Amino acid sequence: MAKQEDLFKKVISHAKEYGYVFQSSEIYDGLSAVYDYAQNGVALKKNIRNYWWKAMVQLHENIVGIDTAIFMHPTTWKASGHVDAFSDPLIDNKDSKKRYRADVLIEDYCAKIEKKIEKEVAKAAKRFGDTFNKEEFISTNGRVLGYQEKINNILSRMGKSLEKEDLADVKAQIEELGIACPVSGSKNWTDVKQFNLMFGTKLGADAASAMDLYLRPETAQGIFVNFANVQKTGRMKIPFGIAQTGKAFRNEIVARQFIFRMREFEQMEMQFFVKPGTQTEWYEKWKENRLKWHLSLGLGKDNYRFHDHEKLAHYADAASDIEFKFPFGFKELEGIHSRTDFDLKAHEEHSGKKLRFFDPETKTNYVPYVVETSVGLDRLFLAIFSNSLVTETLEDGSTRVVLKLPSILAPTKVAVFPLLKKDGLPEIAHDIINNLKFDFTTIYDEKDAVGRRYRRQDANGTPFCITVDHQTKEDNTVTIRYRDTMLQERIAINDIATIVNKDISFKKWIG
Numbered sequence: 030m031a032k033q034e035d036l037f038k039k040v041i042s043h044a045k046e047y048g049y050v051f052q053s054s055e056i057y058d059g060l061s062a063v064y065d066y067a068q069n070g071v072a073l074k075k076n077i078r079n080y081w082w083k084a085m086v087q088l089h090e091n092i093v094g095i096d097t098a099i100f101m102h103p104t105t106w107k108a109s110g111h112v113d114a115f116s117d118p119l120i121d122n123k124d125s126k127k128r129y130r131a132d133v134l135i136e137d138y139c140a141k142i143e144k145k146i147e148k149e150v151a152k153a154a155k156r157f158g159d160t161f162n163k164e165e166f167i168s169t170n171g172r173v174l175g176y177q178e179k180i181n182n183i184l185s186r187m188g189k190s191l192e193k194e195d196l197a198d199v200k201a202q203i204e205e206l207g208i209a210c211p212v213s214g215s216k217n218w219t220d221v222k223q224f225n226l227m228f229g230t231k232l233g234a235d236a237a238s239a240m241d242l243y244l245r246p247e248t249a250q251g252i253f254v255n256f257a258n259v260q261k262t263g264r265m266k267i268p269f270g271i272a273q274t275g276k277a278f279r280n281e282i283v284a285r286q287f288i289f290r291m292r293e294f295e296q297m298e299m300q301f302f303v304k305p306g307t308q309t310e311w312y313e314k315w316k317e318n319r320l321k322w323h324l325s326l327g328l329g330k331d332n333y334r335f336h337d338h339e340k341l342a343h344y345a346d347a348a349s350d351i352e353f354k355f356p357f358g359f360k361e362l363e364g365i366h367s368r369t370d371f372d373l374k375a376h377e378e379h380s381g382k383k384l385r386f387f388d389p390e391t392k393t394n395y396v397p398y399v400v401e402t403s404v405g406l407d408r409l410f411l412a413i414f415s416n417s418l419v420t421e422t423l424e425d426g427s428t429r430v431v432l433k434l435p436s437i438l439a440p441t442k443v444a445v446f447p448l449l450k451k452d453g454l455p456e457i458a459h460d461i462i463n464n465l466k467f468d469f470t471t472i473y474d475e476k477d478a479v480g481r482r483y484r485r486q487d488a489n490g491t492p493f494c495i496t497v498d499h500q501t502k503e504d505n506t507v508t509i510r511y512r513d514t515m516l517q518e519r520i521a522i523n524d525i526a527t528i529v530n531k532d533i534s535f536k537k538w539i540g
């Protein structure tokens with residue numbers, strides 16, 4: 030555990046030191062759970078967004094993208110159910126005066142039991158060596174099965190209580206499990222209460238006539254209210270999808286874990302409109318498709334798992350999370366939700382406008398069902414960044430810190446160094462950059478010994494370093510050095526672009 034906490038601290042400090050993520054308004058001591066993306070962070074974030082957009086919109090003939098406003102007519106949020114039901118169950122500790130999400134306290138308790146399972150697995154793996162079969166061990170070992178059953182029972186009871194709005198039972202469960210305040214160790218809890226997460230604001234100059242607005246808590250509603258516009262103007266036929274990326278805002282009470290849970294964050298969502306009755310088939314297809322997309326980034330199959338929801342949101346008939354193994358354990362990265370016709374029907378009722386699809390084959394109208402995929406861009410950034418940060422021990426016993434970002438996402442693709450700051454080498458290095466910069470992000474560096482420059486770029490995640498030396502002047506060749514293998518080879522200047530292009534090709538990555 031301490032090791033994991035250390036790793037997470039390293040991730041946060043590396044993100045700051047290398048210009049990825051800063052605390053918002055840091056000079057005023059920051060604003061809790063609000064962050065700024067710095068010069069490298071913004072590039073990484075843009076590349077991740079682009080990787081998603083291309084996979085969802087460019088690769089699917091039947092998915093189009095839009096970009097809707099953050100402000101929406103306030104009735105939107107009444108119709109969507111967010112005014113009445115978008116809340117978290119909160120509990121206060123009377124001694125520490127700290128506030129927690131009651132469901133998170135219970136989930137954290139289960140995560141501790143899960144750690145015990147992991148320990149049993151690790152012990153058995155050591156005992157059995159190469160013959161160890163993890164799947165078999167998990168499904169037959171008495172102790173592991175006991176732990177798993179305990180987790181299932183706890184989560185199932187919590188899910189049912191939350192669904193029935195039985196908050197007294199959620200409190201009873203916290204007390205029965207003996208959950209203590211992580212800060213004070215006290216078990217002196219208040220009752221559990223619901224707290225709405227939407228931020229309110231006003232539109233209009235004078236207080237009397239100003240209209241109450243909300244900052245959107247999800248981008249999805251901008252898609253729903255534009256369903257008919259997009260369907261007609263794009264001549265879209267069911268099944269089809271509408272994708273968008275953009276900011277969302279939630280007044281998160283338990284905002285912690287860096288950019289994992291923020292008050293202002295970015296979502297990448299796609300609503301897929303299908304014929305009623307086919308939603309289960311599409312739900313399964315999108316679960317599979319989205320996991321495949323995540324796996325294409327090469328962060329390791331074992332770092333992902335599905336978690337099917339016990340407690341369903343007010344709009345869903347099925348829901349599953351793709352969880353990722355963050356430095357603080359498995360947590361939700363993306364949600365795949367079968368949202369039924371809840372949203373379109375609700376907007377029809379509240380707006381009085383038809384949000385239907387006319388099926389030319391059956392000559393009938395219907396309100397489509399929706400399967401949604403929704404991933405947090407900041408959460409994905411954290412998953413990729415934290416997984417890529419490694420400290421390696423080299424053959425000579427020294428260590429290097431390297432950010433092994435998928436090369437297609439790296440903020441800077443190529444660093445170019447002149448070996449010396451003289452003899453015309455800087456000019457050649459600049460010429461190389463001036464040629465490459467139309468297609469790739471590049472950086473010029475002439476400070477310190479080349480070894481130190483390599484280390485700097487390793488820590489920054491730059492996949493290729495090019496060194497210009499005296500031989501370059503004779504035969505137009507340079508040394509290319511690869512971040513992950515540290516291999517160096519001599520290549521022609523004219524081959525740099527081909528090598529880089531091949532490595533960062535979208536087709537290659539998405540597979």
Ligand code: GAP
Pocket residue numbers: 246247248249279281288289290291292294295296298361362363364401403404405406407408
């Ligand atoms: N439209 C459905 C929806 O918003 P959600 O499960 O509440 O569903 C979807 O959110 C995704 O948005 C989550 O899986 C997570 O990646 C991201 N997300 C939600 N709240 C967040 C927060 N406070 N900070 C960062 N990301 C968040």
